[in-house]
Each structure stands twice: as structure tokens, then as C-alpha cells.
Amino acid sequence: MAQTTPELADLYLMQTGRRLPVTFVRGRGCVLFDEAGREYLDLVAGIAVNLLGHAHPDVVAAVSKQAGQLIHTSNLYFTQPQVELAQRLVELSFPSRVFFCNSGAEANEAAIKLARKWGARDRDGAFEIITTTGSFHGRTLATVTAGGQHKYSDPFKPLPDGFVHVAYNDIDAIESATSARTVAVMLEPVMGEIGVIPAASGYLKRVREWCDKNNLLLILDEVQTGLGRTGRWFAHQHADIAPDVMTLAKGLGGGVPIGACLANPRADVFAPGDHGSTFGGNPLACAAAAAVLHVIERDGLVGHAAEMGDLLHSSLQDLGAKQVRGLGLMQAFEFEEARAKPFQQACLEAGLIVNAVDDHSVRLVPPLIISAKEIDRAHAIMRKAAG
Ligand SMILES: Cc1ncc(COP(=O)(O)O)c(C=O)c1O
Structure with missing residues (x-):
């Protein structure tokens, strides 16, 4: 049988x-x-x-059309769908530039690497990232370490250095954990994987102010909250703030794998050769994502x-x-x-x-x-x- x-x-x-x-x-x-x-x-x-x-018929049509034209070239060359998608994401969010990859974990890896390079260059070698207990940022070694859940990281010790965990929705805890080593605070605007814990009123704004006051980067992981899910394009817009770095994935391609890391001019420190991804932002995934954004807006x-x-x-x-x-x-x-x-x-x-x-x-x-x-x-x- x-x-x-x-x-x-x-x-x-x-x-x-x-x-x-x-x-x-x-x-x-x-x-x-x-x-x-x-x-x-x-x-x-x-x-x-x-x-x-x-x-969805618009996504099916966009993917079918793009598949018949050009699926992949690598990032050794320019492709139109990638540049157009980056422009649209920046228009919808905050002044920034975009790195494309294939998943949420990979987008967060890019954010972590950006913060490390920025700290080495602009904050006297600071490298520590404050994240929250119960958070989830992906399954690579750095992102399971960034995420504050031991069950996902402990089997894979030794873990990378440089992550400090504090309670969510506790600004005092972030303040106490900040030192000369701190380079960034990395948060989910609503903790998703642990069971949907929204940021308390005023929390994100106070974290933003703390980061500004102490010359830290604010990284927001909007992999789950992004692109309309919370009733705004991005969850941080409920708090009327903008991050320095934002990561996206999940809904962006409507089911076609794609991730993105957006960084404002302050945090956008990658130079040619610093980072890459063979498939990142390939024409097929970007065409799907462009269709998703178009329909969200149109409808x-x-x-x-x-x-x-x-x-x-x-x-x-x-x-x-x-x-x-x-x-x-x-x-x-x-x-x-x-x-x-x-x-x-x-x-x-x-x-x-x-x-x-x-x-x-x-x-x-x-x-x-x-x-x-x-x-x-x-x-x-x-x-x-x-x-
Ligand atoms: C907030 C958040 N960040 C990152 C990730 C990891 O995304 P991926 O599974 O695409 O690597 C997830 C996945 O659940 C997530 O919810």
C-alpha cells in the first residue's frame, strides 16, 4: 500500500x-x-x-508573468523589480535604504551586522544589543541568541556574544542594562511567537527617546507585525516613532520567501562586500511583493x-x-x-x-x-x- x-x-x-x-x-x-x-x-x-x-489572482498573475520573464540573476546585476520594491517600501515607511534577503532570520542577521559595524565605527567599539525575554527573531545562531527564549538557543551552545535580555515593556530595565558596550535596542513592537504581547502604551516612544539620548540604534523587528497586520502599515506607526533599522519578511511576498532590512542614513553603514545573499531580492520574489503591496493599498x-x-x-x-x-x-x-x-x-x-x-x-x-x-x-x- x-x-x-x-x-x-x-x-x-x-x-x-x-x-x-x-x-x-x-x-x-x-x-x-x-x-x-x-x-x-x-x-x-x-x-x-x-x-x-x-x-490571490494579482499575486498569481505577477508571479506567473515574472516567471516567464526572469526568475533570478543574483545581485551582481541590477533588476527592475528589486529597485522598484525598495522604493515602495521606503515611501511607505521612513527615509532609508533596503537590503533584501529571504527570511525574517536573515533580515535580522543583517540588522545585527549593521549594528555591530555601526558600533565599531561610530560608538567606540560598542557591540552589545539589548533584546527582550520571550522575543523571537529567528533560528540562526545569532538570532536564536538575540531572541529571549532559552529553549531555542541552549541546545546550540556556545552562543555568540553580545546579547543582553531584559523584560519586555520595562523601560527601566533597558536603562539599567545600557552601558558603554551597548550599541542597540532590538524589539518586536508586538511580541508574536510567544503569544501576541503588545507593547504597552508609551513604551516604544520612551525606548526611542532613550536610544536618542544615549546614541543607540533602535532596531524594530516587524517581521510579523509589518505590512498592515496591526492596522497600520507598520506597528511602530501606532507609537508615532520611526526606528533606525526595521526588518520585514513573512507577509511581504504573500507566501513567496523574501525578507528585507531597512536602515536610515545613520545606520546604513554597509559598504560593498560587507554583506550579501545569492537569492536576496530576486525578481520573482520582488514581483510577488510588489503585487502584495499594490493590492493592500488598492483595496x-x-x-x-x-x-x-x-x-x-x-x-x-x-x-x-x-x-x-x-x-x-x-x-x-x-x-x-x-x-x-x-x-x-x-x-x-x-x-x-x-x-x-x-x-x-x-x-x-x-x-x-x-x-x-x-x-x-x-x-x-x-x-x-x-x-
Ligand atoms: C518577529 C519575528 N522575527 C523573526 C522571525 C523569523 O522569521 P523566519 O522564520 O522567516 O526566519 C519570526 C518568525 O516567526 C518572527 O515572528
């Missing part, structure tokens, strides 16, 4: 994570279909990636995300959770008891995809195109699953 996809995965894929017992074969809008043609409403969107849902999806986020947030109040938290379409709720995983399984069986980030908390990061009707449908399933 032919082996099933999960059986083959056991044999041939490294066991780096646990998968839910479902194999998807196609998607459309906010809906995924499994091998048997069964339908699932998707509130996870490939972990905050598919901003326009699945198989008013940033405002829509804010509106649907409010609706989703209020719909989560009657699930028996001890806390509901989030910003825009980045929401989570936390059960008192260890019920998140059975809840996720019950939702899956009822045709709804949610993400249990641990035993207690469930994260929802749906496509920005989600409708009020779909939120109602998801809510009805979650009510039943919550029992």
Missing part, C-alpha cells in the same frame, strides 16, 4: 517540528483544502504570511485589518479565556487551564485553523482580506470547541 504523506515525512524530513495531522493541497482566499477536498477556514495564514490569502486592506481586528478581538471575549490581547489582525487568547492544544485540535476537526503557541495560548493571524462573515463563522466554531 502506498505510504501516506505523514509517513513519508517521518522517513525523509528532519523532525524539526510537530505537524498537525492534515495535508493541504490547495487554497483560495481564506480557505484551505486538504487531500480529501475538505475545507478549512484559515486563521493562521502560514504564520502571518498570506496577507492576501491563498491563490484599503490596512484600514480593513484594523476594522476586522476590532471585530475579531470582541468576538473572542466569550470563549472562556482569562485574557484576550492583540493589535489589529494579530490576536491571541489565553486559557487559565492547559487547553490550547485540545482546542486547536477540536477546531481543526471542525474545519478551522488556529495556532496553539503553547499549552495555554492560541494565536490568530488571519489573512488581511478576512471578512466579517468569516470571522462570524470562525467564532461559531471556536465557541463550540471552547465547550
Whole structure:
């Protein structure tokens, strides 16, 4: 008898994570279909990636057209889609220049290297980066070390030097941890992977002021929060500040892998030869990303995300959770008891995809195109699953 996809995965894929017992074969809008043609409403969107849902016609058209013209050249040459995408990102954010790569971790590596070079050059050799406990910045050695979660870094010791962890939403802790060695503060505007912990009111502004006062770089990891998810193009815009360095990935390509690191003129210290990535910003990924940005803008999806986020947030109040938290379409709720995983399984069986980030908390990061009707449908399933 032919082996099933999960059986083959056991044999041939490294066991780096646990998968839910479902194999998807196609998607459309906010809906995924499994091998048997069964339908699932998707509130996870490939972990905050598919901003326009699945198989969005504009992304399909842009990728198909670009694939027929030019997929890859390397960065030894200029390509139009890359330059145009950089221009658009800068216009949407703050005066800066862009380095393109392929993932969030790689974008954060670029940010860390920028900070190290800037510290060597402009801050008497300072190299330490203050990050927060519980944060998540990726899975490379430097980014697991930057992220404040021992379970992801400790198996891989020795870890790179130069990261100091402090409590999130605690400006005093950043002030106390700052020394002559400090070069930057690196934060998520909403901590995503740990279970959606938004920055407290005034926190980002005070961190910005502290960085200015002490000649430190502010690096914001907007890999998960960026590009409309929180109801603004970038989450830092809620706080009316701009970072020196910002990283993006996840939603940028609408599912096609791409990452970006933006740096303002102060932090933009890379010189030719300092950094690179073979695939970074290739025409295919950039064409996909350009289509994503175009549709978000054309269809008013940033405002829509804010509106649907409010609706989703209020719909989560009657699930028996001890806390509901989030910003825009980045929401989570936390059960008192260890019920998140059975809840996720019950939702899956009822045709709804949610993400249990641990035993207690469930994260929802749906496509920005989600409708009020779909939120109602998801809510009805979650009510039943919550029992
Ligand atoms: C805030 C944040 N930064 C970085 C990353 C790493 O991104 P990637 O998995 O694309 O390397 C993630 C992934 O979850 C993230 O949420």
C-alpha cells in the first residue's frame, strides 16, 4: 500500500517540528483544502504570511508573468523589480535604504551586522544589543541568541556574544542594562511567537527617546507585525516613532520567501562586500511583493485589518479565556487551564485553523482580506470547541 504523506515525512524530513495531522493541497482566499477536498477556514495564514490569502489572482498573475520573464540573476546585476520594491517600501515607511534577503532570520542577521559595524565605527567599539525575554527573531545562531527564549538557543551552545535580555515593556530595565558596550535596542513592537504581547502604551516612544539620548540604534523587528497586520502599515506607526533599522519578511511576498532590512542614513553603514545573499531580492520574489503591496493599498486592506481586528478581538471575549490581547489582525487568547492544544485540535476537526503557541495560548493571524462573515463563522466554531 502506498505510504501516506505523514509517513513519508517521518522517513525523509528532519523532525524539526510537530505537524498537525492534515495535508493541504490547495487554497483560495481564506480557505484551505486538504487531500480529501475538505475545507478549512484559515486563521493562521502560514504564520502571518498570506496577507492576501491563498491563490490571490494579482499575486498569481505577477508571479506567473515574472516567471516567464526572469526568475533570478543574483545581485551582481541590477533588476527592475528589486529597485522598484525598495522604493515602495521606503515611501511607505521612513527615509532609508533596503537590503533584501529571504527570511525574517536573515533580515535580522543583517540588522545585527549593521549594528555591530555601526558600533565599531561610530560608538567606540560598542557591540552589545539589548533584546527582550520571550522575543523571537529567528533560528540562526545569532538570532536564536538575540531572541529571549532559552529553549531555542541552549541546545546550540556556545552562543555568540553580545546579547543582553531584559523584560519586555520595562523601560527601566533597558536603562539599567545600557552601558558603554551597548550599541542597540532590538524589539518586536508586538511580541508574536510567544503569544501576541503588545507593547504597552508609551513604551516604544520612551525606548526611542532613550536610544536618542544615549546614541543607540533602535532596531524594530516587524517581521510579523509589518505590512498592515496591526492596522497600520507598520506597528511602530501606532507609537508615532520611526526606528533606525526595521526588518520585514513573512507577509511581504504573500507566501513567496523574501525578507528585507531597512536602515536610515545613520545606520546604513554597509559598504560593498560587507554583506550579501545569492537569492536576496530576486525578481520573482520582488514581483510577488510588489503585487502584495499594490493590492493592500488598492483595496484599503490596512484600514480593513484594523476594522476586522476590532471585530475579531470582541468576538473572542466569550470563549472562556482569562485574557484576550492583540493589535489589529494579530490576536491571541489565553486559557487559565492547559487547553490550547485540545482546542486547536477540536477546531481543526471542525474545519478551522488556529495556532496553539503553547499549552495555554492560541494565536490568530488571519489573512488581511478576512471578512466579517468569516470571522462570524470562525467564532461559531471556536465557541463550540471552547465547550
Ligand atoms: C518577529 C519575528 N522575527 C523573526 C522571525 C523569523 O522569521 P523566519 O522564520 O522567516 O526566519 C519570526 C518568525 O516567526 C518572527 O515572528
